[in-house]
Amino acid sequence: MNLNSKLFKVITALFALLAVIYGGYHFLRGTDITVPSLFRPSPNERLLMSMDGFRFTQSENGNNTWRANARSADLYENKEAKLKDIEIFFTGSGKDKLEATLNGEQGVMDTSNGNATIVRGSREVRIATSDGYLLTTNSLSWQAGERLVRSADPFKLLGEEIYLEGVGFSANVDMRSILVKNNVKAVLQE
Secondary structure, eight states, X not given: OHHHHHHHHHHHHHHHHHHHHHHHHHHHTTOOOOOOGGGSOOTTOOEEEEEEEEEEXXXXXXXXXXXXXXXXXXXXXXSEEEEEEEEEEEEOOSTTOOEEEEEEEEEEEETTTOOEEEEOSSSOEEEEETTSXXXXXXXXXXXXXXXXXXXXXXXXXXXXXXXXXXXXXXXETTSSSEEEEEEEEEEEOO
């Protein structure tokens, strides 16, 4: 009889549990239950996909003006791509067709317009031009439409005939025109 008593208690407990679940379902079925905002992803930062090997190209009049490659990318709903090991290759637009390559470890690109922000990891952000200029800094932003790079950080620019350093700059990507904000030091070499 002791076994029957235990079996009866287990069956009664199961029926009670089922009754609570069924009653809760009927009680809450028309109710809108929202998840607290702490547990919801930001509407603009919902990850759509992650990928290895990211490529992005911009063309004008059938000519590639620049292309970006990254080892990996996370693409978000707001058209933002978080990139790792980035290389942006710029093709010159003038008669001399100067080229430049920007390298950085991590950054964010707006895939709707191509604008990007590249930041230093263990290595500096670098721009090397086909005519021998090398610019290094901790971070920079790229404005694709204007073909401009900018930074508020300290930088160094080394070329065959000049060494330039300062804090903050704005330049066209081939380094033909550069505006330095503060602490300019330049050494002209022959």
